[in-house]
Amino acid sequence: MSSARPLSLITGASAGIGAAFARALAARGHDLVLTARRTERLEALAADMRQQHGSTVTVLTADLADPAATATLCDELARRGLAVDWLINNAGYGVPGTFVANAWQTHADSLQVLLTAPTELAWRLLPDMRQRGYGRIINVASLAGHVPGTAGHTLYAATKSYLIKFSQSLALENRDRDVHVCALCPGFTRSEFHDVTGTRALMDKLPGFMWQSAEDVVREGIDAVERGEAVLVTGRVNRFIKGLFKLMPDRLALRLSARQARRYRQQE
Incomplete structure (x- = not known):
């Protein structure tokens, strides 16, 4: 490990799962970015x-929808002499409505945040982790990456599926360097996510047992990456x-998924 106190970089840290990661890792003795x-x-x-x-x-305030933001962020870390031990790729959001109902720039921004930025951050920070012989990367994916895609959720599930496969490959490539990579796949999590997408009223129709707290998701994720699990779906x-x-x-899976999605997804 690079120091007595590991350093964790958390994207999307202002609320929800990101903020919960900050609290949990600080409680474990980590310094934070x-x-x-x-x-x-x-x-x-x-x-x-x-x-x-x-x-x-x-x-370090940054908008990861900006294609230059990731490189700028890593340059600033280097300028300050900050070596990242834990990377938590958490930043993300959903775009409600059908694919053609949204402007292309809206989709381009979403892909930048959900797919390109976490991939680039891993590419930029992984070499130092490998050289030091220690690192942890958690890519916050979703249960949506494991089930059929649905109308009104066009890019979100697709990018989360990518993160799952990406994490599996990275985990295999780096397991001999004590660098663990895990795709964390929560389901419905109590956070501001659905307020941002404007689907809170729909989500409130879900039964309580479907929900997890951000703290529970984070605890499972930290335990999983420490064990060396490449993919973890949280909650029974x-x-x-x-x-x-x-x-x-x-x-049959697609038909069932489509029927359930009509109850809880904004499709137009």
Whole structure:
């Protein structure tokens, strides 16, 4: 490990799963680099982590939809002499509505944040992890990456499926260097995610047992990457859903997925 206190870089750290990762890793003795678009929220979280856990916290505001943001972020880390031990690729959001109902720039921004930025961050930070002989990368994917795609969810599930396969390959490539890579696949998680996409009213129709807290998701994710698991679906209900769809014929799985999605997805 590069220092007595590991350094964790967390994207999308201003709320939800990202903020929960910051709290959990600070409690484990990590120093933090927090990045997201909302500086005020990042600074408030940083102040809490300094006070509660004595963490050294660096706030680097960035919009990962900007194609130059990832390189700029890594250049700033290098300028400050910060070597990242844990990379938490968490930043992301959903684009509600059908594919053609949204402008191309909306989709391009989404792909940049959900697919290109985490891939590039891993590419830029992984060589130093390998050289030091220690690293942890958690790519926050989704249960959506394991089940059939649905109308009104066109790019989100596709990018999460990519993150799962990407994580599996990275895990195999780096296991001999004590660099663990895990795709963390939560289902419905209590956070601001559905407020941002405007689907909160639809999501509130889901039964309570379908939901997990961000803290539970993060705890499972940290344990999984430490064990060297390449993919983890969080929660018993989500693992049951994944297993059920895996056993179904593709045609039946797609039909069932489409029927359920009409109840909970904004499709126009």
